[in-house]
Amino acid sequence: MTGDDDAAITADGLRKRYGAVQAVDGVSLSVRRGEFFGLLGPNGAGKTTTLEILEGPREPDEGTATLLGERPWPRNPRLLPRIGVQLQASAFFERLTAREQLATFASLYGVGPRRAEEMLARVGLAEFAGTQAEKLSGGQAQRLSIACALVHEPELGAWTLTTAQVEDQ
Ligand SMILES: Nc1ncnc2c1ncn2[C@@H]1O[C@H](COP(=O)(O)OP(=O)(O)OP(=O)(O)O)[C@@H](O)[C@H]1O
Ligand SMILES: [Mg+2]
Numbered sequence: 001m002t003g004d005d006d007a008a009i010t011a012d013g014l015r016k017r018y019g020a021v022q023a024v025d026g027v028s029l030s031v032r033r034g035e036f037f038g039l040l041g042p043n044g045a046g047k048t049t050t051l052e053i054l055e056g057p058r059e060p061d062e063g064t065a066t067l068l069g070e071r072p073w074p075r076n077p078r079l080l081p082r083i084g085v086q087l088q089a090s091a092f093f094e095r096l097t098a099r100e101q102l103a104t105f106a107s108l109y110g111v112g113p114r115r116a117e118e119m120l121a122r123v124g125l126a127e128f129a130g131t132q133a134e135k136l137s138g139g140q141a142q143r144l145s146i147a148c149a150l151v152h153e154p155e156l157g158a159w160t161l162t163t164a165q166v167e168d169q
Helices: 047-055 098-108 113-122 138-150
Strands: 007-018 021-032 062-067 083-086 156-159
Touching: 007 047, 021 047, 021 062, 047 062, 047 083, 047 156, 083 138, 098 113, 098 138, 113 138, 138 156
Parallel strands: 083 156
Antiparallel strands: 007 021, 007 062
16 A cells, blocks of 8 residues: 555656657646546646556656555556546447446446446436447447446546637637
8 A cells, every 4th residue: 555545546746758748747636535636628738648647557757646545557457446437538349239338348347237227327328228339429428438437336436528629710
């Protein structure tokens, strides 16, 4: 265990560079258990890169992070059942219905189909349970993606809401 027990997420001095682009330049933050925390910023500001470092798949150039008291890097399999993360782009099995999709994610975590059905209702997709993922609207697909990330009732959930900013010319 690292850090204090009440901290869900800590980041201290995170930096990440892709070639000439300094994507993350000294991010420090702390999120307590039970707290809702939003990371806002313009397109390209480094939000996704920061989330990837916190979740574990991306190694920071500098700085340290903890998630539920554990280090996420190198990839930490103990953390995976305890967190649910929906990144910006979701890949679904296109031919599966929303219900089948969620039941598949649930089974990967050893969760039964009843919980999957509850989650569908909770994100307002009950009437689309029989719809194939490729036929859902963008927002409905985002809802399904959030349901997939939270179906195993993780201690910590993170999701991405996408917007595009277009400057007036
Ligand atoms: N895999 C990568 N390789 C090279 N450059 C990358 C990579 N991922 C992101 N970048 C660059 O790093 C910067 C930060 O990108 P990032 O995706 O973290 O931003 P973001 O805040 O999530 O943006 P958005 O609001 O558009 O989702 C951008 O300049 C982007 O072009
Ligand atoms: Mg992003």
